[in-house]
Amino acid sequence: MALMEKPLQNEQGQGADCPKETVIRARDLDLVFQTNDGPVHALKDVTLDIDRGDFVSFIGPSGCGKTTFLRVIAALEEPTGGEIMVNDLTPDEARRLRAYGYVFQAAGLYPWRTIAGNVKLPLEIIGFTREEQEERVKKVLELVDLEGFERKYPWQLSGGMQQRASIARALAFDAEILLMDEPFGALDEIVRDHLNEQLLKLWERTNKTICFVTHSIPEAVYLSTHIVVMSPRPGRIHEVIQNPLPRERPLEIRDTPEFLEVAHRVREGLKAGHGYDG
Amino acid sequence: MTGDWMREKVLPVLTVVAAIFALWYGAAIWMNSSWTLAQAERAGKTLTFTEIVKDTMSQSRPKLPAPHQIAAEIWKSTVQKKITSKRSLIFHGWITLRATLAGFALGTAIGILMAIAIVYSRTMELSLMPWAVISQTIPIVALAPMIVVVLPKIGIEGRLIPKAIISAYLCYFPVLVGMVKGLRAPHREQLDLMKTYNASGLQSFLKLRLPSSVPYLFTSLKIGIAAALVGAIVGELPTGAVRGLGARILIGDQFGNPMQIWAALTCAAILAGLLIMIVGLLQRITLKRMGMAE
Ligand SMILES: Nc1ncnc2c1ncn2[C@@H]1O[C@H](COP(=O)(O)OP(=O)(O)O)[C@@H](O)[C@H]1O
Ligand SMILES: [Mg+2]
Numbered sequence: 001m002a003l004m005e006k007p008l009q010n011e012q013g014q015g016a017d018c019p020k021e022t023v024i025r026a027r028d029l030d031l032v033f034q035t036n037d038g039p040v041h042a043l044k045d046v047t048l049d050i051d052r053g054d055f056v057s058f059i060g061p062s063g064c065g066k067t068t069f070l071r072v073i074a075a076l077e078e079p080t081g082g083e084i085m086v087n088d089l090t091p092d093e094a095r096r097l098r099a100y101g102y103v104f105q106a107a108g109l110y111p112w113r114t115i116a117g118n119v120k121l122p123l124e125i126i127g128f129t130r131e132e133q134e135e136r137v138k139k140v141l142e143l144v145d146l147e148g149f150e151r152k153y154p155w156q157l158s159g160g161m162q163q164r165a166s167i168a169r170a171l172a173f174d175a176e177i178l179l180m181d182e183p184f185g186a187l188d189e190i191v192r193d194h195l196n197e198q199l200l201k202l203w204e205r206t207n208k209t210i211c212f213v214t215h216s217i218p219e220a221v222y223l224s225t226h227i228v229v230m231s232p233r234p235g236r237i238h239e240v241i242q243n244p245l246p247r248e249r250p251l252e253i254r255d256t257p258e259f260l261e262v263a264h265r266v267r268e269g270l271k272a273g274h275g276y277d278g
Numbered sequence: 279m280t281g282d283w284m285r286e287k288v289l290p291v292l293t294v295v296a297a298i299f300a301l302w303y304g305a306a307i308w309m310n311s312s313w314t315l316a317q318a319e320r321a322g323k324t325l326t327f328t329e330i331v332k333d334t335m336s337q338s339r340p341k342l343p344a345p346h347q348i349a350a351e352i353w354k355s356t357v358q359k360k361i362t363s364k365r366s367l368i369f370h371g372w373i374t375l376r377a378t379l380a381g382f383a384l385g386t387a388i389g390i391l392m393a394i395a396i397v398y399s400r401t402m403e404l405s406l407m408p409w410a411v412i413s414q415t416i417p418i419v420a421l422a423p424m425i426v427v428v429l430p431k432i433g434i435e436g437r438l439i440p441k442a443i444i445s446a447y448l449c450y451f452p453v454l455v456g457m458v459k460g461l462r463a464p465h466r467e468q469l470d471l472m473k474t475y476n477a478s479g480l481q482s483f484l485k486l487r488l489p490s491s492v493p494y495l496f497t498s499l500k501i502g503i504a505a506a507l508v509g510a511i512v513g514e515l516p517t518g519a520v521r522g523l524g525a526r527i528l529i530g531d532q533f534g535n536p537m538q539i540w541a542a543l544t545c546a547a548i549l550a551g552l553l554i555m556i557v558g559l560l561q562r563i564t565l566k567r568m569g570m571a572e
Pocket of ligand 1: 033035040042061064065066067068069
């Protein structure tokens with residue numbers, strides 16, 4: 001893989017050496033949606049700290065508030081109670097400073113823009129100079145292994161490539177926090193493995209803070225430093241599992257007893273929280 | 279490749295065209311034969327079937343002219359007349375086309391602006407939309423004479439502007455409906471994405487809503503241009519008009535000249551077809567340039 005050119009060993013254990021810096025701090029977060037069928041308690045008493053450089057997975061059955069929590073972090077949803085700070089700012093202030101790169105489940109590329117054009121979109125809006133736009137597009141497309149596809153339109157690319165382009169788009173403006181809502185949910189397993197591997201390397205390289213929603217236990221265990229197990233009705237955090245696996249993770253690690261042990265703990269957590277229907 | 283194209287595109291169309299011509303000739307024989315038979319009876323003659331058929335195709339004032347008679351009439355009043363002549367269908371066609379294009383431009387502009395207002399303001403939606411719908415329930419033939427009569431009274435000279443207004447009146451509605459749908463086409467995640475970039479309202483409009491609406495706009499424009507042509511012709515029907523395809527139809531009727539009516543009608547149909555084709559072509563080119571069509 002192109003992303004493997006640099007050896008990454010020296011970045012291992014970095015979390016232990018550096019002082020922890022909390023990027024996202026949620027305290028007793030509550031969110032109730034008023035719907036026609038009455039109130040829906042999407043989040044209840046959610047308390048969580050996410051440190052810089054963490055890779056945090058959110059896992060739980062449908063409707064347990066994973067998407068809602070991500071949207072609260074991104075200031076796309078207003079909590080009805082509790083408090084949340086991002087870089088010691090409110091989510092909305094952080095949004096205005098473009099602290100987030102958001103990757104939705106559907107790649108959501110604009111069909112009327114080429115791949116380069118799509119990646120350029122946030123850069124145009126933020127107001128980068130033309131040269132800088134070109135430079136950044138080139139850099140992030142390399143990062144997601146899409147060099148050579150600049151002039152293609154989204155429909156000319158496979159689903160996995162489209163999703164990589166949407167990740168490049170989220171990376172283009174150097175947001176520190178990457179929010180990813182089931183980005184690989186619609187892809188088949190082989191493509192998904194490949195993208196997981198790439199995402200992990202990308203995270204190592206860029207050292208971003210990543211919040212990643214998933215339905216898949218192996219995906220959560222393979223990717224994350226922390227796994228947040230959530231349970232529904234009302235949506236709340238059941239358990240936060242610290243992942244003991246080393247930072248460097250070849251795909252084969254998924255067959256090791258250590259990996260299976262973590263996966264087992266996640267499964268037990270899901271069961272205890274509320275039957276896992278994924 | 280070309281064989282397939284012939285089989286799948288050209289052949290069905292030709293079949294339909296042939297069927298229409300056959301029906302038309304049949305109807306012409308049937309409708310015009312009563313006159314032929316009446317004439318023969320008065321002259322005390324009996325006619326063979328062939329003679330009847332022949333006569334029904336060559337009357338000077340048939341109830342329904344046969345296609346070749348209309349073609350001959352069109353030939354006579356286009357190629358064989360100077361363009362500036364009052365008897366040239368090209369002259370009259372141009373008069374109608376001018377009003378159509380003016381009305382189309384006006385109607386499209388109004389439709390797009392109203393759609394933007396409606397999409398961006400709930401108040402506008404509540405106050406404009408019902409009126410827009412009501413406006414389309416008023417028969418244009420009732421409204422057209424009023425517009426033609428009233429406008430000169432407020433100092434607007436000539437026929438072009440009243441006709442363009444009638445055209446615009448018919449044309450703006452499909453554009454409005456299509457544009458509202460198009461501007462609302464971006465779904466929540468696309469709008470949220472703009473929000474995470476902290477995009478301004480104008481940026482979201484220019485970079486997301488407007489491009490999203492283009493396919494919808496073109497679909498509406500095809501309906502709109504045809505409606506604009508209808509409006510222009512209707513605007514030429516109220517008494518007093520002497521120029522334009524609508525006036526030709528009316529005058530042909532008043533003077534009992536079916537050839538003239540049918541020639542004008544056919545020209546109007548051809549014009550409509552050409553206009554829709556041009557918009558369709560613009561649509562193909564635009565969408566292709568935008569990467570939204572192969
Ligand atoms: N905009 C909304 N309005 C009303 N209810 C909502 C809205 N968004 C989410 N919900 C409800 O909140 C709960 C949590 O939803 P969500 O965060 O999407 O769950 P997840 O992503 O874990 O599947 C669900 O019951 C859902 O129906
Ligand atoms: Mg979700």
